[in-house]
Amino acid sequence: MRAAILEKLSGIMDGLKKQSMVMEDLITIRNERYVIPLRHDYSSHIKGITHDYSRSNKTAYVEPLAVVDENNTLNQIRSDIKEEELGILRDLTSLILAHGEAIRENLEVYGQLDLIHASACWAVKHDAVIPGLSEEGVEIEGARHPVLLERLGKKRTVPLDIRMPRDKNCLIISGPNAGGKTVALKTLGLLMLMAKSGLAIPAKESSVIYPVGAIWVEMDTNQDIQHGLSSFTAHALSLKRIYEGLAEGDLVLLDEPGTGTDPAQGAAIAVSCIDAYRKKGARVIVTSHADLIKLYGLSSPGVENAATAFDDSGLRPLYRLQYGMIGQSRAFDILTSIDFPREILREAEGIASREGGSALAKAMEDMACTASLKEQAARDAEQAAIFREKAEQAYQEMEREKVEFSLRYRRLMERVEELIRKPRPKERIERVRASEEAREIEAVLENVEPARVLEVQPGSSVILKGTGARGRVVDVSRDQAEVLMGDKRLKVGLDQIEAAATDEDRKQERVRVRSRVSSGYVFPVKVVGMRVDEALPLVEKAVDQALVSGQPQIEIIHGSGTGRLKSAIREYLKGLGVVKGISDSPMSEGGGNKTIVMFEAG
Structure with a gap:
């Protein structure tokens, strides 16, 4: 029927083309009926039914009367077909309804199988492993961010070693911008979630994690215009929600907490939150540039510090974590590497130098001095x-x-x-x-003077050993002596007394003792906190004693402070002809907080 209609319409169009009535050599459909496009004034040349017009009203879509019956028959056939299809669908629906529960269960099984298959394919593709479970803590070696792994491939994705031992419940990551702090935080969070969901993780086979509860994340908080909240307020509300919902065994991931307000106050709030989360039994991973948070990591038990590695020669981050270290922000180095305007950079460096050392730098210097003194x-x-x-x-x-x-x-x-x-x-x-x-x-x-016991005789003055009590000898036998002490007579062994020294003897003995003491080993001289006029006499005395004893060098601990005491001591030492050299101690022993003085041989 469709072919007959199309053939008849083609014949009609061929006749109208000669009269220039056809606007387009095309048979189309309007209202589910076959029509041909004609000029709007077609009615004087052919009879038909107009079903539609073009936008310009120059074309009329006309169904010629010669094909009206055929179109009606075709539509009837279509209606019959549709009715038959609906009947079939109703029958099929009834069959499905009768077995609906089984089909639903099968779909769930198919979904699970598909998930397992997809997970296994992904694990094989990226050499992912099932990590071990242990209460000892987190030890993920060669961890890779799953999204970066998909985007860059295994060779271009830098692996990370993320660890937090059992005796630590907080990890503070510091370092330069774009150094990989947030990537490390996200990598740990995603891998813990994957493992918690039963998925293999892109890491080495030796990787171990601990059974974790909920995972709380606070990062990338933006200004909430819809609710009239500033970035800091939205950030604070997030920290509040974490505290209220936190439970023992949970994991908290904080990216740059305390930002968006006064740096000192924000860092104080961040430290308080970290400490509160830890007291509730959670493990906390933090990234930060704030000195106060870094100081918290240095001074608090149970906290591990880690720094993102930085290439000093190439001025670029290495995207690795170095544990037991505190990272520097290196803002000036990063700006230098991107050709930041030099005049602005010089001005900023000048302002920073006028502000003086940070609290962290001073604390680390004091800690280094303390560690040196302790060693x-x-x-x-x-x-x-x-x-x-x-x-x-x-x-x-x-x-x-x-x-x-x-x-x-x-x-x-x-x-x-x-x-x-x-x-x-x-x-x-x-x-x-x-x-x-x-x-x-x-x-x-x-060669020596007789032993004092040989000088004991009647009438001699003696001293009772161990007491300093003086007495006079009344009688002496073979191995005993009778001594009068006040109004009491005592019989004591000759080995318990000795002849009392004369004033001259005591004077010589004091001189000999003083000489022996002064020639002993000179221990490090500590003058931290003293004024210059108080410290120099002690330094002078130490130098004299070291020279007398033949000691090749001495150590003077003066600390950092303003540097005035250190400069005065070194100026004094430079004026001594016996001083061979002056240097700072190694960094492991205090660095510039201690001066090593070396003497000329002989």
């Missing part, structure tokens, strides 16, 4: 322990020798007393005098 104290304590052990060993050896010599000399005295009581042949006396013990006593008497 020095540990070394001194270790050395003192060694000296004490050696002294203990020497004391035990001296006690052993004392007992041995006491027995030997006691036997010698017994032989001498026997010779005194009963005269013996001269040969016997010579044998006693030639004995090893007698020769040792003669040698001692020639």
Whole structure:
């Protein structure tokens, strides 16, 4: 029927073309009926029904009367076909309705299978792995951001090592702009969500995560015009919602918290929020440029610091995390790398230098000085322990020798007393005098003053060892002496007393002791917090003692402060001819907070 209508209309159009009535050589459809486009004044040449006009009203879409019956028949056929189709669809719908529950369950299974298949294909494509679960913390090695992995590929996506041990519940990431801080934060959040959803993560097989509860994210907060909120207010409301909904075991991701207001107040609010979240049992990952937040990471237990690596030579970020370090913002370096106007940059650097060092820099300098002093104290304590052990060993050896010599000399005295009581042949006396013990006593008497115990005799002034109490000897026996102390008589062993030294002896003894002390090892001289006129005498005394003892160098701890004390000490040292060199200590021992003074040999 359709072909017959089209053939008849083509014949009609061929006849009208000769009369220039056809506007376009085209058979078209209007109101589901075949029509031909004719000039609007067609009625004098052919009879038909007009179904539509063009926009310009120059073309009329006409159904010639010759095809009206055929069009009616075609529409009737169409209506019958449609009615039949509707009947078939009703029957099919009834069948589906009867098995609706089974079909719904099958669709859910098909959806799950499709998800598993898609997840497996993605994991194979990107070498993703199923991470291990552990209560020990987070240890994700070679982590890659899933979106960057899709966009850039595995070779161009820089892997990250993200870790937070069990004894840490906070990680503070700092570093330059565009250094990868936020990417690291998002990578961790996405990978934790993927693992929580049962998906493989793009990381190494050794990666381990802990069972996490909810994951809270606060980043990229924009101004809320619709609700009349500033960026800071919207940011604060987000932090509030996190605090109110947070539970133990949750993970909180904060990107640059405390921004949008006064930097000092904003950083204080951020630190308070971080601490509050941790007290509720959550783990917190933070990115920040704020010195106060970095100081919180340095001074708070359970907090890990990490910095995004930066190439100092190329002035570009390396997109890696360095743990145990604090990153610098390096705003001036970043601006230099993008050819920022040099005159503006110079002005900014000048303003920054006039403002002086940041609180973080001063705190780190003080911490370095403290660490240096702590290490020095540990070394001194270790050395003192060694000296004490050696002294203990020497004391035990001296006690052993004392007992041995006491027995030997006691036997010698017994032989001498026997010779005194009963005269013996001269040969016997010579044998006693030639004995090893007698020769040792003669040698001692020639080189040193006699032991004070040998000076104890009736009438001598003596001192009771260990008490300092003085008395006078009344009588002396073989190994005891009777001493009058006030109105009391005491019998004491000869080894418990010694002859009292004269004033001249005591003076010489004090001189000898002072000499021995002054020639000992000079420990680091600490003058932190002193004025120049207070510190220089101590430095001068330390130099003198070091030279007397032959010490090759000494250390002077003066701290940083304004630098005036350090400059004055070094000016003084430069004027000494015995000083070979002056330098800062290594950074691990305090850097510029400590001066190393080296002396000329001899």
